[in-house]
Amino acid sequence: MPTDFYGDLGVPRSASPEDIKKAYRKLAGKLHPDKNPGDKKAEAKFKTVNRAYQTLSDPAKRQRYDEFGDDSLREGFNSEAARAYKQAQSGFGGAGNSAGGFRFEEMFTRGGSARGVGLGDLFGDLFQGGAPSRGRGAGVKGSDIASEVTVDFREALQGAELSLTLQDGGAPITVRIPPGADDGDRLRVTGHGAPGPFGGANGDLVLAIRVRPHPHFERKGLDLLLDLPISVAEAYRGAKVRIPTPEGDVTLTVPQRAQSGQQLRLKGKGVHRKKEQGDLYVRFLVRLPEEDSKDVERAIDDLERHMKRDLREGIEF
Secondary structure, three states: OOOOHHHHHOOOOOOOHHHHHHHHHHHHHHHOOOOOOOOHHHHHHHHHHHHHHHHHOOHHHHHHHHHHHHHHHOOOOOHHHHHHHHHHHHHHOOOOOEEOOEEOOHHHHOOOEEOOEEHHHHHHHHHOOOOOOOOOOOOOOOOOEEEEEEEOHHHHHHOEEEEEOOOOOOOOEEEEEOOOOOOOOEEEEOOOOOOOHHHOOOOOEEEEEEEOOOOOEEEEOOEEEEEEEEEHHHHHHOEEEEEOOOOOOEEEEEOOOOOOOOEEEEOOOOOEEOOEEOOEEEEEEEEOOOOOOHHHHHHHHHHHHOOOOOOOOOOOO
């Protein structure tokens, strides 16, 4: 059944990147396995929403998905080759096996091309395979195979060891994701690509790493960002609160009179990648009670009387 990533996130195809991000965060927060332990339907929906967001939040992936649909999700998909192939097909459509006196068979027997892309190359690019070209010498290394592997946010930051089964049905291989891996990083696994022609060495498996977004943390290079809800009392009086980090929980001191949007930096608590390390930025979001209550109303009125000035004074365009 064809995918509908826009429908999965509940947004129109014209949705802005910010609308897509907001829709994902809302759904991810609601469907996260931690909030729905043992609920298989919620878990399946959470995975569907993650997959949709991984595609639509990436401008290049979204463009390919809008143009080619599900085909763009295939491993090793080449949009330029696919576009040229479609153009070649449309050139032959409605004219039997020829177009403008050019026979379809000649595309294969005489190396014809569509906009400079031979159909032999098109099939190789689109489907990552095909026989070796004629005249290649013995001992030529096989071609590399491109694929993707998706890891959780935590696995990307802390590193992971995965067991992958290749499509050729061979024995599983172990792949080590290095700590600090980022979305779009590539990992080369030597000797697990296509067999070399005439007894040549195998090519390599080149894995593109895809990282599932986190419902609370956002990554910017080596830095992490966390929106931290705090109560009115914690904001006014100050407090010590627990903060999760990639290396475990730490205690953060909320300063007195903290304002919503105020940000603190925890040095060295971001992403560790080789010898580099980033920081964790915590942004306070002051939360109000959500229920209707006369007591809350009276407390708000009391607070309002202590506001000494117009909060929006001086804001101009």
